[in-house]
Amino acid sequence: MKQNNFKELEKHVTMLGWLHLGLNLFTLFIGVLVFFILIGAGMLSGNGEAMSVLALVGIFVLGILVLVSIPGMITGWGLLKRKSWSRLLALIIGFLSLMNIPLGTLLGVYTFWVLLAHDEANDYFVAYST
Structure with a gap:
């Protein structure tokens, strides 16, 4: 593998890592925001049943977005x-x-462009694992 290609790929892999981390943290933030908006809407309604339902919906939405975000943050x-x-x-x-x-x-x-279009991508990760 040429050293120049290695450095170019290293920049793209670093950027890709930050993008995966950032987008999934943003998704997690949206989940927390939706949760608090739904809780607040339930409290503003003054209706106990509406507050309970909106709290359950908020927990469900937050739970789904946490489950979706964690693999991306690990990636x-x-x-x-x-x-x-x-x-x-x-x-x-x-x-x-x-x-x-x-x-x-x-x-x-x-992601596909960085990890599949570059012939050196597989060798790059093998070199770091040894």
């Missing part, structure tokens, strides 16, 4: 630490991110 951390397993996980998360229009789609396409 970002793995890419930043150059873990060998992170390449496969990033490809899986990148594929699943394609459905999250528009930011997830951009992240998925960038």
Whole structure:
């Protein structure tokens, strides 16, 4: 592998790691925000039943977004630490991110471009794992 290609790929993998981490932290933030908005709306209604229902919906939404965000944050951390397993996980998360229009789609396409279009990508992660 050429040293120049190695450095170029290293920049892209670092950027990819931060993007996975950032987008999934943003998703987690949205979940927390929706949770508090729903709790606040329930409290403003003054109706005990509405407050209970909105609290359950808020917990459900937050739970789903936490479950969706955790693998992406682990992927970002793995890419930043150059873990060998992170390449496969990033490809899986990148594929699943394609459905999250528009930011997830951009992240998925960038993930595929970095990890599949560069012939050195597999060697790059193997070199760091040894």
